[in-house]
Amino acid sequence: MRNTLVLALLFLGGSQALHAQRDTTMRKIDGTVKSAKDGTVVPFTTVKIKGASRGTITDENGKFQILAKPSDTLVLSAVGFHKLESACKTSLLTLALPVDQRTFNEVMIIGYGNERKRNITGSIASIDAKELSKSPALSFDNAIIGKAAGVNIISSSGVPGSATAITIRGLSTLNPDGNQPLIVIDGIPVYGSGKDLNNRNFNNSTTPSVGFNGTSVADNYTPPQDFENNPLSALNPADIESIEILKDAYATAIYGSRASAGVILVTTKRGKKGAESFNVRMITGTVQPIGKYKLLNGPQYNEVYNKYYKELGQNYTFSGQDNTDWVDEITRTAISQQADASLSAGGEKAQYYVSGSYTSQPSYVINNDYKRYSGRVNLNYRPSQVFLAGISMSMSYVDNSSMNAMQIYRAALQKAPNLPVFNADGSYNYGRGTNPFGSMDVNPVADARLNTNRLRTSEGLGNIFLELKPLQWLTLRSEFGTQLSNGDAYTRRVKRPSGYGDDAVSSISQNRKIVTNNTISVLKTTGDHYINAVAGQSFEHSTESILSLGGYGFFNDAIKSIAAANNKYVKAALTQRWALSSFFGRLNYEYRNKYLAGVTYRLDGSSRFSRNRRYVGFPSFSAGWRLSEEPFLKEKKWLDDLKLRGSIGFTGNNNSTSYYGSQGQYQLNDDNLSYAGTPILEILQPDNPNLKWERTRSIDVGLDATLLNSRINITLDYYHRRIKDMILSSAIPLYQGWVSQPQNIGDMMNAGLELTVRAEIIRRKDLAWSTNFNISRNTNKILRLNFSGKEVGLANDAWKYMKAGEPAAQFYLYDWRGVDPMSGNPQWSDNKGNVSFTPPASLFAVVEDVNDFRRSYGSSLPDFYGGMGHTLNWRNWELDAFFSFSVGNKMINGSRATLLTYVTEDAFNLSTEILNYWLVPGHETDIPKLVNNSVTTSPGSASGLRDYTTSRTNSRFLEDASYLRLRTLRLAYTIRPEKLKFLRSLQLFAAGTNLFTLTGYSGLDPEVNAFGSSALQSGYDELTMPQTKTYQFGINVGL
């Protein structure tokens, strides 16, 4: 076939030379197709010779070559444009295609290439720059919450630069850290989110709490000592041209072993030929928390604790006379600022896009700031038809001094309000004053002002590519990319009166990777056949190193260098590497504009896979049928386009595995200990050779429809994903020498429906109203587990429950039955209908399995979620409102639990809700009497008093956290260009975020996640800093 083609071309070339003089001969015509509207080039235009079956398509620069007689007429057609017929009298043609307003002119970016949107047979959600520009979020993941069907994003907290949990089409593994999609920026897979890579350890300001006479809260939450950074915040969203979210197997399988949680492709802006612009945007605004807890004031605090200890029969008096609102002391209305400038231009041979930005988005906790500086240069250079080179370079520097904001916020909520901020002598008051209990060593205001917790991240991302086009339909492309990500974290606690503090930790981390991609692409139309194919090879190598030093005992608080500490130690020094070598291919085929089919395959070889299972292949197949091209629908005026599509394929997940696979590993004893003079070589992990790799099979059936002159766009998808052999470290028989080991513990499935509708409800000259709406439903079910599941080790952090036949991420709780109005004791149900005053959890030493008293209470992941946006244009005004919603997600209100915990020796401040404690028989309340039967010892157990009323495994704190949130509201006024003398455009706007939230959740914010980027562990609000409410004013200037 190939040989015949070459021969034919040779023959045609030959005949051209032979018959050059005569008008009826074929000759080569070089053409460029541009848009009549803005002069940008139009790729994928079908160019045919009228009356013949020959034709070609333009490349992505709008160029084509065709052999034609001067008498021939060229017929050009492209999606989004009207048909154009043109004579071809000269051999160099520049053709301007008139824009067809009816259809979207869209070429979509897909893995290792692009494709006409109408030919897409996978499921891909696309978000463009305009949509992104409406959100003031620091990172694009926060900006796209609710904007794409099937993509559930939970932002973890109101700390700037904190992580988000992104799940695409449901959980893809039971590993809490393995549900993050692969992020690809301009063809380079980058370091994504996840605790492993992004947790930054620091010294938080509070000392760990101690139990009072052994009193502790059962199943309590322990705040972490680390901050999970959001790696995506290094990328300025204003530089993004489009985001494509690959969801089904046909779209993702070309990314193979890393694609089971989905893939997000980010494409940055590039200069366009003939479209020059210089844009400046300035925004300033205010940042506030969306809510505030109601806490006890000083006198109320005294009253409650005095009452408690009196009832307990102990002679302690709380009598502090101050009345401090600690939260007010550490919060502020912060001012955010943002300035972007970008220059985009292009001539015949070179096009460029240059941008720079500065963003300051302080947190609402005092002295906890966040600043980002970023710059980007994207260049294309095309010296001739066959050659194209380009680079993309970006640098960013983030100075985040709010790593500890969450701990300060927490400490302020918990600090006794009857104590002053300052002592009489003006020094900070750390102690507990005259209070008999309480921490001796916390002052949130001092912590915020004096301590240093700073993460400075500098990141460089660059790639260069070279493209050769030896033939019109053939493109060879080589791409080399690198990412350098340096984290410089410094944390320092000043010396406190207690003697604690006076220590520092400095950590330098460096992640660097190189990526090379080499591809051969074919784009060809012959007769009724259209082929868009790519084959390629990719190699990726990553080195991740960390060096962390600690020191304590400084001469004074001003000296920061650890070298000056009296005692120094190395906390960590480690370099780890991995590499991935891959081969891939894709063939998209279209027949008669109607029938579509595709196949992809990727072979991944990973250094993380054990040698005998190193290479794994991931195939996928798809088919599509454009019904609107069939005669029975073609003439329907109301129907512009209708396509049915389906796909099946396989992807993998290598997040669950350690750096060096499953081989037995040894490491010298951390402490350099030796046994009788022989250094001790410790076993890190045993050889685990029969571990298999997780594999996801995805099936997708979808429909794309465009109706009524393109005024309505509908996309509907059904999917089914089955994940086989999920890896999780889980219990093994103890006699085998280990408590738990990674195992292929089971299978899981997700099935769901996604609907996206975009509609232009009103489309008039001066008035337009467009709306978009998406809703997704996902059902998750564990199909098989190799143990009869209750809790398993890893999920224990978040007390989630796993059982075959039920969804993952379920809460599994003891049944709290309120407070008995007669006695004031909490009542519990044992699941057999018996109500008792004895907390079932306390019976662990008495009954065979205390978990029998628990039952599942639903999942922290929503049943439905989505978003809805409205844009209203009237003359020069544009009003834009975007709502996101989530229905059926449950949350443990751990904040409420913490603010109702009074039994420990910490004597923390409490919610005013505590004042409703039970007083007299007949008193109906949901706060038990202060000393009650659920603050108790466990029969048969040696440990001390435990408080079961505030445990996290208790249905008392489970709430429905469904919400509808007005995420952004934006009003813009654009001044008419004709009125501007020196400017190209000018727009003024005012915007607000998180202005209101409709929810039944009693905490401050239904949209927080104490466990950062982990979707599996989501559903805990643990005094997590609520999201921010912002008001902004800004100006866009175009020159």
Next chain:
Amino acid sequence: MRKLFFISVICFIGCNRQLDLAPENTLTDREVFKTEAGTEQALAEVYFNLLDAVTSNIAYVYGDFTTDNLRHSTYYDIYANGQSTPDDAVIADLWTVYFKSINLANNAIANIPAYAAYPKEVQDPLVAEARFIRAYAYLDLLKFFGDGALSGQMEGRGLPLQLTPFKGYNTGEVIARSTNAAVYAQIIKDLEESIPFLKDNQSSDLRTRSRATKGGARALLARTYLYMGRMEEAAAAAREVLTKVPAIYELTSSLTSLFPANPNGTAQTLTKEYLLAFPVSHMTSSSTSMNNNLGNGYYFKRSFWINSGFTQSFEAGDKRVSELMFKGDQVYNPDHFNELTTFKFNNSNGRDNVPVIRLAEVMLTAAEAIAETEGVTQDAVKWLNDVRSRSLPDATPYTVADFADAQALVNTILQQRRWELAFEGHYRYDLIRTGRPLQTPDLEEKRKVLPVPQSEIDISNGLIQQNTGYQN
């Protein structure tokens, strides 16, 4: 096209090499066990873990605090009263940490022959050391968990016999508990098969005293037979050890050399009396010092203090009272200022060496086993006298005539054994094997073992059975 294919193939091979990334900070099985030095270091980990197991939580002290040697804080009540439950975390830890040592020993036993690139005559002693450790761990586990293992119930429920290293777990692949007899048989097999390859002396005196040797293995064999009630074999094994006196082993005349005062936690010599001890006092590095987990509990007398009745039971002038008992802490715990504690672990930070097998034990084992099998003999009385005279130099040595019958001699030997080995974790098991009451006198026989962790029963769907005393 063909050229393209070749390019891919070349890259395929080249890239495959690129994928072999050696960890910077870790070594793999193959690398570790390839060399003698690596194997030695892996073996050091096995000893280290055995130390961890033997001194973890209640493991070492269980032999004393459940008897009238010691008084203890209420925390330990449930263990002394036989009230502990199958889901007790301490017991699960105890079970796990010993099996961890067994797994590590199995790892060495399997990997040395598989990967070693050094002579077999160097490999064999190393494998033998690992087998010794496995035997030691199984014997300790039998003492804790073997249902009736110390009272001759050889068909009672023993332990799962796991003799290969962990190589991945396939659900349901669980082995049941073998009988006590089978576990004893395995211990004996491991010891007897390793004795020919073990050395009399290791490369340094410290190693001779802290790693497996011929003498140590024979002594452990003697202890095993003693626990089984097979006195003839016990006597034979103990006598083998005693032939090495004084060439390799010797009673240390001064008790304070045997158990030196160690206020600063510095390295203390292991005298010739030790057949096996954990050299904790030598284990220190720039960042940490090893802690034997015993010093704190004894020194501050918060967990344990000596039962005054026990102190009074000694013959007058016994140096084991005057030199090896003291008041310990006089600052922090006023509740027990006047109580006595053991000087054997006198460093409050747990920096003392931990005795595992001492010559005195072997002598008393020999004496007891001989008395049981041969009656009142000169030999038995001699070993008894040797031990007694060190602590009571002025006392008149016993003679054969002092004992009316073998039982009288045995009783005296057992009394001496209690005094000599007090606080070294022996007395409980001596009481059980001789049918005498523990601290809680009316404790049911079947509650004299600990319950098997519930998780083992759950994960095996009942294939691993609970001890009879704990079945509902």
